[in-house]
Amino acid sequence: MAAIMSVIIAVIVILALRSGNYLVLRNGDTGEEFARYRISEGDEFSVTFIHSVNQYPLTDVYQIKDGKIYVIRTIYSTFGAGVQTEIEEGQTLEFNENGEMVVSGFDMEMPYLSYIVGTVSDHTLTLNGEEISLRETCGRNSKVRFFCEHRFF
Numbered sequence: 740m741a742a743i744m745s746v747i748i749a750v751i752v753i754l755a756l757r758s759g760n761y762l763v764l765r766n767g768d769t770g771e772e773f774a775r776y777r778i779s780e781g782d783e784f785s786v787t788f789i790h791s792v793n794q795y796p797l798t799d800v801y802q803i804k805d806g807k808i809y810v811i812r813t814i815y816s817t818f819g820a821g822v823q824t825e826i827e828e829g830q831t832l833e834f835n836e837n838g839e840m841v842v843s844g845f846d847m848e849m850p851y852l853s854y855i856v857g858t859v860s861d862h863t864l865t866l867n868g869e870e871i872s873l874r875e876t877c878g879r880n881s882k883v884r885f886f887c888e889h890r891f892f
Contacts (some may be wrong), residue, residue, distance in 0.1 A: 760806060760889055762866065767853050767882030774876050776866055778803055778887065784812070786873075789860035790815070790822060794864075798820065801849065801885075808852050808887050812843035852885040 760786060764773040777826035778784070780803055787798040798814040815822055816839045823842055826832050854873070856862050858880055862873040877883050 760887055762803075763886045763888045764864075764877060765884045765886065766877070767884040773881075773883065774871075775888075776871075778866070780804070780806070782867070784864065784866040785852060786854060786862055786864055788854070788857060788862040791857075801852070804889055806887055806889060807850045808885060810845045810847050810849050810852075812841055812845065814839050814841050816840070849885075854883050854885075856881045856883060 758782065760778050762778040763775045764775075765771060766773060769866075781800045783800055783801045785798050787796055789795065790797045795815060795817045799810060800812045800814065802811045810841050813823065814835065816837075818824055818840075826842065829846075830842055833841045833843070835841050854862055856873045856877055856879060861875075862872055864871040864876075873881075873883060
């Protein structure tokens, strides 16, 4: 009986450790899962890429709030076609230690967050200090949808 209880407790502990929120990357056309990363309430992640028109790096920063993805700021190094040129009400423009422009104050839910992974330049997901190549993870020209999903097991 003690052995059975030990197995049951071990299974419950393992399941509890696997439960929680995950950032899930899926194929935007088929729904196939590319990758799944553990993420917690309040965590931030970003996607960096070379803007196709402006041709400079751009970083979009997101945060998990109430189990949903919110855009909170954008970082870029130069103005140009296709990037924000005016600050809207509630937004701020500051410069970071690298001289890059940081526009913040969006705080907007992104229920349909997706990117098309570049063929010329990569898209890089940064999560918990780790940089992840979306080209390697998902493939060139892949439409990648981002979701925050809760797993109960």
